[in-house]
Each structure stands twice: as C-alpha cells, then as structure tokens.
Amino acid sequence: MSDAIRVEGVVKTFGDTTALAGVDLAVRNGTVLGLLGPNGAGKTTAVRVLATLTAPDAGRAEVGGFDVVRDAHRVRQLIGLTGQYAAVDDALTGTENLQLIARLLGMSRRDSKQRARELLAGFGLAHAAGRAVKTFSGGMRRRLDLAASLVGHPQVLFLDEPTTGLDPRSRLDLWGLVRELVSDGVTVLLTTQYLEEADALADDIAVIDHGRVIATGTPEELKTRTGGQSLAVRPAARADVPAVVSVVRQLTGVAPDVDGQLVTAPVTDPGVLPAAVRRLDDAGVVLAELTLRSSSLNEVFLALTGLPAPQPTPAHDTEEART
Numbered sequence: 001m002s003d004a005i006r007v008e009g010v011v012k013t014f015g016d017t018t019a020l021a022g023v024d025l026a027v028r029n030g031t032v033l034g035l036l037g038p039n040g041a042g043k044t045t046a047v048r049v050l051a052t053l054t055a056p057d058a059g060r061a062e063v064g065g066f067d068v069v070r071d072a073h074r075v076r077q078l079i080g081l082t083g084q085y086a087a088v089d090d091a092l093t094g095t096e097n098l099q100l101i102a103r104l105l106g107m108s109r110r111d112s113k114q115r116a117r118e119l120l121a122g123f124g125l126a127h128a129a130g131r132a133v134k135t136f137s138g139g140m141r142r143r144l145d146l147a148a149s150l151v152g153h154p155q156v157l158f159l160d161e162p163t164t165g166l167d168p169r170s171r172l173d174l175w176g177l178v179r180e181l182v183s184d185g186v187t188v189l190l191t192t193q194y195l196e197e198a199d200a201l202a203d204d205i206a207v208i209d210h211g212r213v214i215a216t217g218t219p220e221e222l223k224t225r226t227g228g229q230s231l232a233v234r235p236a237a238r239a240d241v242p243a244v245v246s247v248v249r250q251l252t253g254v255a256p257d258v259d260g261q262l263v264t265a266p267v268t269d270p271g272v273l274p275a276a277v278r279r280l281d282d283a284g285v286v287l288a289e290l291t292l293r294s295s296s297l298n299e300v301f302l303a304l305t306g307l308p309a310p311q312p313t314p315a316h317d318t319e320e321a322r323t
C-alpha cells in the first residue's frame with residue numbers, strides 16, 4: 001500500500017519559535033492518521049505545510065506523490081482542508097457557500113447547484129440550505145465547513161481540530177461523517193487534542209509535542225508500549241478512598257490517580273491484583289470494583305508528554321438556529 005502523505009525532516013520556524021523541528025510522517029492511502037498533541041505542538045503548522053499554505057524551511061513533504069512546494073498546484077487539486085476555525089462566509093446561505101466554491105473550482109452553474117444540493121443533503125443541512133450561515137449552530141457550521149472542503153471530491157482531506165468546541169452529539173455526528181468518507185477511500189489527516197477522538201477515528205497515531213513527533217503507532221500499540229496495564233480500585237464507601245490510595249501506592253510504588261472514588265495506577269506486575277485483594281480485605285475495605293485494565297490513551301499521553309490529556313470542553317451549542 002502506498003503512502004498518500006509523506007513528510008521527511010520538515011522544519012518550520014517563525015522568528016524565534018520553532019513550530020516544526022524536523023517532522024517525519026507517513027499516511028497510508030485510504031487510512032486516517034491522528035496527529036495528536038497539545039496546544040502549540042505544531043499541528044496546524046504541519047497541516048498548513050501539507051496544504052501548500054506555507055513553505056517548509058527545510059525537509060520535504062509530498063501529497064499523492066507530489067511535492068508540496070514544487071508541485072503545489074497539483075497538490076491543491078487533490079486536497080480538501082477544514083480549518084480549526086470555520087471558513088465559510090457568514091452572510092451567504094449554505095447553498096450559496098457551496099455553489100461559490102464549486103464555481104471557483106471550475107464547475108458549471110448546473111453542476112455547482114447539483115453538488116451543493118447533494119452535499120447539503122448528505123450532511124443533514126437540507127432544511128437550512130437557504131438560511132444565512134450566521135443563523136447556524138456551531139455543529140451545523142462545522143458540518144458545512146466539512147462539506148465545503150469536499151466540493152471538489154478530494155482524495156486527501158486535512159481536518160484540523162474538526163470537533164473543538166462542539167457538543168458531544170455534534171462531535172459524534174462528525175465522527176460518523178469522517179468514517180463514511182474513509183470508507184469511500186479518502187485519506188484523512190486529522191489533528192486533535194483529544195485522545196478519545198484519535199482512538200475513535202485513527203488507524204495510526206503520531207503524537208507531536210514541541211514540533212517533534214515523539215511517538216507513532218496504532219492506538220493499541222501506543223497503549224501497550226507505556227507499561228500496558230493499570231490497576232483500578234473503587235471502594236464501596238467514599239471514606240475508604242484514603243486507605244485504598246495507601247495500599248495501591250505501596251503495591252505499585254507510584255502515587256495513584258484519584259477520580260471520585262476510582263483509584264488507578266499503572267502496573268507492570270500482574271501479581272499486584274491478588275496482593276491488592278488480600279491487603280484491602282485485611283484493611284476491611286469493601287470493594288465495588290477491582291480490575292486490571294489496558295492503559296488508556298490518556299495514560300499514554302501523560303507518560304509521553306508529561307502533560308495530562310486535555311479534556312473536551314463542550315460548547316453550549318445546539319442544533320437549533322441562533323436567530
């Protein structure tokens with residue numbers, strides 16, 4: 001299987017800031033790469049280089065076999081880009097936005113109309129086709145933005161934090177649309193700060209931090225690489241949380257994570273499970289849950305970057321019109 005995207009040693013600086021410090025990436029045809037990293041990691045800069053919007057200072061990048069600098073016009077014919085911030089025109093209607101793009105891509109008036117209609121229907125926006133975009137909710141706007149990037153039937157799609165600020169339901173809707181595109185053969189490079197999103201959509205993940213790719217692999221590979229498993233203990237009574245923390249700390253040698261009544265810690269020795277049962281029993285702690293589970297990507301993120309994974313902060317956004 002050939003690569004739809006190849007990036008080798010790409011460097012990009014802005015004054016004193018090194019946004020990309022020698023990035024290597026490969027995205028196989030027809031797959032989703034999740035480029036995962038915290039704010040300021042270099043995700044948007046990487047997308048802008050690949051979308052021919054900014055030239056690298058060093059290194060090279062290819063999309064569909066074409067060099068993003070030398071063959072920029074060929075690359076532009078292959079790609080669609082959905083930015084972190086919606087790029088559609090507020091004053092125009094949904095239909096007008098899509099028709100405008102289609103006309104700019106050289107489609108006839110009739111084909112433009114047809115393409116706009118099918119995209120609006122496919123993205124659940126037919127009911128709002130004739131409304132100015134400024135009356136759309138955030139979720140509707142993001143769907144229109146995605147539709148706009150698909151007008152020219154791109155083979156390679158860049159989605160830069162496509163669900164940032166969306167409520168959970170709109171996020172799931174968008175995930176569904178991305179999955180459909182991928183099943184139609186589109187290659188996707190998706191940037192995200194959300195592990196959950198990378199885990200849900202990506203075939204492969206590249207973790208980027210301070211302009212460097214610090215880990216790559218499938219979601220499963222990344223989870224097993226960082227120690228593999230974690231011990232999770234939930235006492236039946238909240239008052240027993242400190243006792244559980246103390247036992248888990250003694251057994252694992254690390255300070256456990258406490259989330260409500262759930263106490264978790266990474267483990268390398270599965271023998272801690274029976275030991276934990278005995279010690280907690282001796283301490284008279286009644287348990288609601290005691291499990292050994294695979295590390296979550298959150299734990300991977302923490303182990304790799306030293307930062308807790310950002311959590312989605314849903315906007316108070318509904319599918320209703322903001323009039």
Ligand SMILES: Nc1ncnc2c1ncn2[C@@H]1O[C@H](COP(=O)(O)OP(=O)(O)O)[C@@H](O)[C@H]1O
Nearest residue numbers: 014017018019038039040041042043044045046
């Ligand atoms: N046009 C620019 N001018 C100056 N600095 C920039 C510019 N674009 C990005 N940067 C800096 O480069 C770094 C990476 O930014 P960016 O690629 O936007 O990260 P991300 O998308 O992962 O949040 C940040 O430190 C950012 O401030």
Ligand SMILES: [Mg+2]
Nearest residue numbers: 043044045084
């Ligand atoms: Mg960004």
